[in-house]
Amino acid sequence: MTTIQYIDSAEQLPLLCEQIKQAAWLALDTEFLREKTYYPKFCLLQIATPEWVVCVDPIALPQLETLFDAIYDPNIIKVFHSCRQDLEIFHQITGKLPSPVFDTQVAAPLLGFQDNPGYAMLVSSFLNVNLNKAHTRADWSKRPLNEEQIQYAADDVIYLCQIYQVMIQKLAELGRTDWLIHDFAALENPELYLVEPEKAWLKIKGKNKLTGKQLSIVQALAEWRERTAQAENRPKNWLLRDEIVFDIAKLQPETPAQLADIRGMDMRIISRHGVALSKLVSEAKLRPPIPLSLTGRSAKKSQQQEAILDILTALVRIRAEENQLNPSILASRKDLEVLLFDDDDECPLLHGWRFSMAGKELVGLLKGELSLGIAVDKINIINN
Template identity: 35%
Template structure:
C-alpha cells in the first residue's frame, strides 16, 4: 500500500499565506526535491494540478488551483544557493515556465545522475528508486485526474512518495558522484536542460519535428518552416494541441505541393472543412509568399540520410564511444547521442568538421576530441 511508504508528514498548502510561510522556511535549505502533476490532454500548455516539494523532513503538496501569489515559490525556484532536484525534468520545466513564468536555477536531474553512476540511460523514476533504494513504488495514480478536488487519499500518498524518495535518491546519488568526481558532469548536463528549454520551444524550429523534411527542396522547406511556425503560433494562441490545428501529414503535403487556391485544400487529408473556412486563405497566403523568396535567401536543404560509407564511419565512432563508456562504466548514450554522430558526419560532408556543441563541457576531453580526430582522418 502506498500509505505505508510515506514516512514523513504530508502538508497540504492551499493559501498564499501558508505558501509564503513555508517558502521562508525553505530559504535556509540547501536542497529541495520537486515534482509536478499536470493535465494537458486537450491543451497546448500543461495545466498545473499539484506542485510537490520535499525538504528532507516533510512532504509539501502545493495546490496551484487555489493559490494566486506564487512569488515566494518563484524566489525559491530562482535561488541559486538551493539545489532543486527533479527527475527527467523536461515536462516539469514546462510547468514552471507556463504556470510561474520562471525556470529553476541550480538543478540536479536524477535521471542524468543515474546514467553517470552507470545505472542505465534514461531510466524511469520508479526503476531508479528500485535500483538504488530497493523500494517498489506504486504506479496506480500515474494517469489520474490531478485537477479534481478533493484529491483522493491514494493521490495524496502517491504525490508525497514521489518527492520523499526523490530527496533520498538525490542524497545517495550526490554522495556517490562526489566521491567519484562526477558531480560536475551531472550539474553541467542538468544546467544544459534548462538552457536548451527555449531553444526546444522555439516555433522557428518546429519544422525539425518532420522526419522526412530532408526530402524537400529549399523552396518546399521554406514553405514547411513558415507553415510549421504558423501552426505552432496558432496552437499556442488557442491553447490546443498542434495536431488539433493541422495534422503533420497535411502540413507536409502542403509544403510539397504548394496549392494556389483555397478550393485545392479540400483534397488534403487532415484538413477539415472548418479549418479550411477559418484559415484556408491564411495557408494559401503563406505558401504563395514563399514563391517570391529569392533563391539566395532560401534555407539550405536538410541533410539526407547517411550513405553506406557514412554508416561505416558511424560504426567506427560508435565503437570508440562504446570502448570509452565501458572504461568509465557508463551508458554509451551518456557520452554521445545520434545527433552528435550525425553532426560530425554532416560536417565531413561539407568539409567543415567541428565538435558538437553538446561536447563543449566535460565530454570534450573524454570523447569529443577523439571523435573529432577520427572524423577528420576519415576525410583525409
C-alpha cells in the same frame, strides 16, 4: 510515515517559505495537463526534504511569487527527475529558471543505468520499491483531489529525496560529482524552453524528401501552425496534423474549396483559417525554401568514412569500459557523426565529462595528433 501537508491558502505560504529557506536542497515535481492546450496547465507542485513534504495547489493559489522566490534561492539545489517539462512550467510562470538544478535522470547513466531511465526504474533499483502508477493519467485539474491522488503525487518527491541522497554518495565515491556540471548548466539555458515558430519546420520528419516548392510550403505552414497554436493556446495538431501539412504541400491548394478536397482536413479549420491558409500556400510557392542543412551525415557515407567512424567507436568503447559505462552513454554513433562531419559546438563530446573522458582524444585522432596502435591484444593511444 511522512505527513503530507496540502497547501491551498495564502496564509500557509509564509511558513513554507521559511522552511524552504532553511533547506540545502529540495526535491521538486509538478503535475500538469496538456492534452487540450498548447501550454501546460499547472495543477500541483510537490516539494520535499528528508524532514517534510508538501503539495501546493496553484489552482487555489494563482499568486505564488513569494514561493518561487524562495525556491529560486541560488544556495538551494533543486532536485528533479527528467526536469525539462517541470522547468518549462517554472519558466512559463516566472520568466526565468531556477539554479542550480540536479536531474536524477541525467545523473543515472554515470552510475551504470541506461540512458534516460524512468523514475520508477530508479525507485525500484535504489530503494526496492514498486511505485503505484494508478493515477498516471489522472485529471489533476479537478478538485478536490482525493487522498490517494495526493499520496501518489507526494511519493514522487518523497522517494526522489531518498534517490538523490544515494546518488550523490555513489557519485562522490566514484569521483564523478563534478562530471555533470555542464549537463545541468545546459538545462538552465532559457533557449531550451522558448519555441521559435520560424524554426518549427525543423522538427517535422520527412522534410528532406520534399521538392523545393513543397518544402517552402511546409516551412510556411509549420510557422503558421506554431504561431496560431500559441495564440489560441491549443495543441498544434488540433490545427493541422503533420500528414495534413504534407498533403497540403504536395497538392498545393490555393482556395478554401481545394483545401476541403484534402482527406482528413477539418472543416472547422477551413471555416476559420481557410482563406489565410490558401494565401499562405500561394505565397510560399513563389519563394525559395530555407535550405536543408547539407552535411556529410545526411548523405550516404563512403567506406572510408564508415571506417573512420569505426575507429572513433573503438576509442569510445575503450574509455567507456575503463570507466564502467555503457559506450552509448559516452557517445552514440550519431554523436560521432556530428563530430566527424559537422562544425557543431553543440556536440556533447565537446563539453563536460564526455570531452574529458573521450572527446579530447577523438578530436586529436581527427586532427592527426593521435593515432591508435595495437600491442598484442590491446589498443593503445599514441601521440604523433
